[in-house]
Amino acid sequence: MLDFIQQFVSGTALGCVYGLIALGFVLIYKATEVVNFAQGELMMVGGFFVFTFIGLLGLNYWIGFALAVLGMAAFGMVTERLIIRPILGYPQFSIVMATIGLGYFLRSLAGMIWGTDDLKIDTPFSDGVLKIGDLVLAHDKLSVIVATLILCVVLYFFFLKTRMGTAMRATSENMLAAYYMGIPVKTVVSLIWAISAAVACCAGVLLAPITFIHSNVGLALGLKAFPAAVLGGFGSIPGALVGGVIIGVLETMAGFYLAQGWKDVVPYLVLLAVLLLKPAGLFGLQLRKKV
Amino acid sequence: MSDEPILKVSNVESYYGPIMAIRGVSLALPRGKIVTVLGANGAGKTTILKTISGVLDPAKGSVELEGNQIQRMDADKIVRLGLSHVPEGREVFPFLSVRENLQMGAYLRTDKDGVAQDIERVFGYFPRLKERIDQPAGSLSGGEQQMLAISRALMNRPKVLLLDEPSLGLSPLLVKEIFAIIRRVNAEQGVSILLVEQNAKMALETADYGYVLEVGRVVMDDTCEKLLGSKDIQEFYLGASDHGARGERRWKKKKTWR
Numbered sequence A: 001m002l003d004f005i006q007q008f009v010s011g012t013a014l015g016c017v018y019g020l021i022a023l024g025f026v027l028i029y030k031a032t033e034v035v036n037f038a039q040g041e042l043m044m045v046g047g048f049f050v051f052t053f054i055g056l057l058g059l060n061y062w063i064g065f066a067l068a069v070l071g072m073a074a075f076g077m078v079t080e081r082l083i084i085r086p087i088l089g090y091p092q093f094s095i096v097m098a099t100i101g102l103g104y105f106l107r108s109l110a111g112m113i114w115g116t117d118d119l120k121i122d123t124p125f126s127d128g129v130l131k132i133g134d135l136v137l138a139h140d141k142l143s144v145i146v147a148t149l150i151l152c153v154v155l156y157f158f159f160l161k162t163r164m165g166t167a168m169r170a171t172s173e174n175m176l177a178a179y180y181m182g183i184p185v186k187t188v189v190s191l192i193w194a195i196s197a198a199v200a201c202c203a204g205v206l207l208a209p210i211t212f213i214h215s216n217v218g219l220a221l222g223l224k225a226f227p228a229a230v231l232g233g234f235g236s237i238p239g240a241l242v243g244g245v246i247i248g249v250l251e252t253m254a255g256f257y258l259a260q261g262w263k264d265v266v267p268y269l270v271l272l273a274v275l276l277l278k279p280a281g282l283f284g285l286q287l288r289k290k291v
Numbered sequence B: 001m002s003d004e005p006i007l008k009v010s011n012v013e014s015y016y017g018p019i020m021a022i023r024g025v026s027l028a029l030p031r032g033k034i035v036t037v038l039g040a041n042g043a044g045k046t047t048i049l050k051t052i053s054g055v056l057d058p059a060k061g062s063v064e065l066e067g068n069q070i071q072r073m074d075a076d077k078i079v080r081l082g083l084s085h086v087p088e089g090r091e092v093f094p095f096l097s098v099r100e101n102l103q104m105g106a107y108l109r110t111d112k113d114g115v116a117q118d119i120e121r122v123f124g125y126f127p128r129l130k131e132r133i134d135q136p137a138g139s140l141s142g143g144e145q146q147m148l149a150i151s152r153a154l155m156n157r158p159k160v161l162l163l164d165e166p167s168l169g170l171s172p173l174l175v176k177e178i179f180a181i182i183r184r185v186n187a188e189q190g191v192s193i194l195l196v197e198q199n200a201k202m203a204l205e206t207a208d209y210g211y212v213l214e215v216g217r218v219v220m221d222d223t224c225e226k227l228l229g230s231k232d233i234q235e236f237y238l239g240a241s242d243h244g245a246r247g248e249r250r251w252k253k254k255k256t257w258r
């Protein structure tokens, strides 16, 4: 039982990271119908940003965290402006190739700038543990879960209660109509990239004490976050997070209880099963339009 | 000054890629009036409205709103100048509630109290929307979505309102109701309205002046009274011809304006 709880918490923590990356996929996809395969790399670059601020420049963890998130938000906006906006309207596969290319580029660039060694930073959550009776839970894992919950609440209020958040949802639902309303659509799309990159950066910073910071970390996690988004119903924000947690927990449990090799297969088996039963994913919305 | 039309379109040509959709169209919307553009499917009516509201840039010609050239402006700037567009097919935000749709119509406004008042005012025009204020717009009926689309455009307090086929797909009774509101909006708020329609009868009874568009060109324009009396309009747009001539043959008949 203790094992189970411990594995469950680890899986949930990992799943939160998947969920946060998946959330970035979903935000960008809903707004622009672009599937950004470099989302994992945005997380990876976020990790290096925080390494630079905390590990190299020696800043306080929270200040480094905040600077990294702001830096990544700007990075997301620049990426959209320089790489995505010029090719919007091209065939979908060109755009997909561009984002895959961006991923390669960022991985190489990160390797050139920060090297290919595993990097580590000290965080307030690196070593501590929470003991409840015999149960021992590592702070690094718990911090991921708590931070993800906080982030969800913040994003929920932003998207549901603020004017800009509502304008983002409106733009995602009907971009042409958003133009007709006088919503500055280009700015909105820029900001969506900023948010996606900032959220990915949070994932990268939270993950830093658990795994090492390395230029390939984004590729591995991005490949898991993508099925998480699909499982949740590509296009649903809560779906992305729930999908991420499901995949994270399944993977961790399979790794612990099943023979070697199942770890990476089980999430996909479950994904296939869900898609067979519910093709739109768990939270998929069927768009209705009345004539 | 007040004799100047509030909206003036001069010799506008617009393309979709290589396809020329409107071929040198000129029209004028006098302040406080309702002007209609009639034409069959594919005549270029929607393209004219898109060109005016800045979603499409014309290759040639000019669009003037209160004397300002707006043909190269971004859509959001034009909305800011007081021009709202109710697009063909409503284009509501389906997962946003009725209230949020209306708030998006007022996106550029910062006067919260004024916006709240205007929400009440459009509910005065369309009480049915009030009952559905927290429902997602996608769950409304077609007629209610059209009401919402018009209300949403009014939330910008426009001086000029572009309406693209508000009667499309609605029952005759609903069409009557919506056109009555269009007249009220024009009379009570002094909004100048450019109304694009295939339903020529309703449009001519509502508007003051009309243009007839065929394959991207204006082929006829006159006061609606005169247009209603015109033989060509009666035959080709009001379907007043004898029954035997309907169908394909109807379109082969020679029109006097050619």
Ligand SMILES: Nc1ncnc2c1ncn2[C@@H]1O[C@H](COP(=O)(O)OP(=O)(O)O)[C@@H](O)[C@H]1O
Binding pocket: B016, B019, B021, B039, B040, B041, B042, B043, B044, B045, B046, B047, B048
């Ligand atoms: N997005 C588009 N791409 C290419 N051609 C278009 C597009 N939209 C409209 N057209 C063409 O432009 C012409 C005018 O269309 P439109 O303005 O929609 O006509 P209407 O609103 O009068 O039905 C038509 O021949 C139509 O096929």
Ligand SMILES: [Mg+2]
Binding pocket: B042, B045, B046, B047, B088, B165
């Ligand atoms: Mg049309």
